[in-house]
Amino acid sequence: MRTSIIVFLFVTLTFAQDYQQFCFSTPRQVNQVQKEITFLVLPSDKIKVHKNCLDVVSSSQRLKLFNKYIYQNYRQDLITQNITPPKECHLNIYQDTLPQENQTQVAITSEQLKAHTQEQTGRVSSKTQLILTHEKPGRFQYQEAGYTITCSPQGDGYQVDITSQSPRLGFKTQRHIKKGERVELGQLHKKSQERRDSTALTDQAATLNHQTKDASSKTIVSIEVVK
Structure with missing residues (x-):
């Protein structure tokens, strides 16, 4: 019995996102600004209106673009700008x-001798850690x-x-997970493979048959959601 622990490498790309809040004197001004910046918004950006404030979640480079446009056009109406980690x-x-x-399994036909070996590999486990911004996609x-x-x-x-x-x-799944809870997503099955080789040993006037079988796994x- 042999137990192995292998750490598989996931190629993981999470989108780095920053958050900035722009607050104005009245909700009317916020709605106006939201309409005006529509031409700047990409599918990856997240824009929300909260009372008299505009919340923007995007990359650090794109936030500079939003900040520049709003400051140049609505500086007199801008009350506060808050930047907090997402x-x-x-x-x-x-x-x-x-x-x-x-x-x-090895069989030598001339002597009717059979040798049989069996090896069982123990449980193999791996863990990969991912950090994602709420409601923003990542890839692995x-x-x-x-x-x-x-x-989310x-x-x-x-x-x-x-x-x-x-x-x-065509794989798609959705799970509701509580903090610290571990939920199964699915199973991967590998079918068994069988190989046979035949070699003539002329000096012993015998034929060696070699057969290997890998059981399915x-x-x-x-x-798991850690936090």
């Missing part, structure tokens, strides 16, 4: 591969396939959405 989701993604069995790669993941506060926990970027896979993928 809220984040800290996630752990686990992979647990259940024991798989490798069998090798697994088994040469790309996935998009988002995390919801009720007493978080809503986590994962979607494969490949239409061929199952990997369970689960996710």
Whole structure:
């Protein structure tokens, strides 16, 4: 019995997001500014109106663009500008591969001698940590396939959405997860493979048959919200 722990490397890209709040004298001014900056807004930007304030979540470079435009055109109406770090989701993604069995059988026909060996590999586990800005997508790669993941506060926990970027896979799931809870996302199955080789040993007038069989394995993928 052999137990191995392997850490798989996920190619993870999370979008770095910053937050800035622009507050004005009246809600009417806020609504006007929101309409005026529409031409600057990209799908990756998040704009919200809260009372007499405008909340903008975007990259640091794009926030400079919003800041410059608003300051140049509405400086006299601007009351305060607040910059605070965006809220984040800290996630752990686990992979647990259940024991798989490798069998090798060797038969020498001239002597009717059979040798049989069996090796069982123990549980293989890995953990990958992800940090995401609330409601902003991140990406990770697994088994040469790309996935998009988002995390948003919801009720007493978080809503986590994962979607494969490949239409061929068609994987899409949504989970409600409480802090500290570990939830299974799915299972990956690997089918067994069998190989045979035949070699003639002329000096012993015998034929050596070599057969190797790898039993199928199952990997369970689960996710946990740390904070």
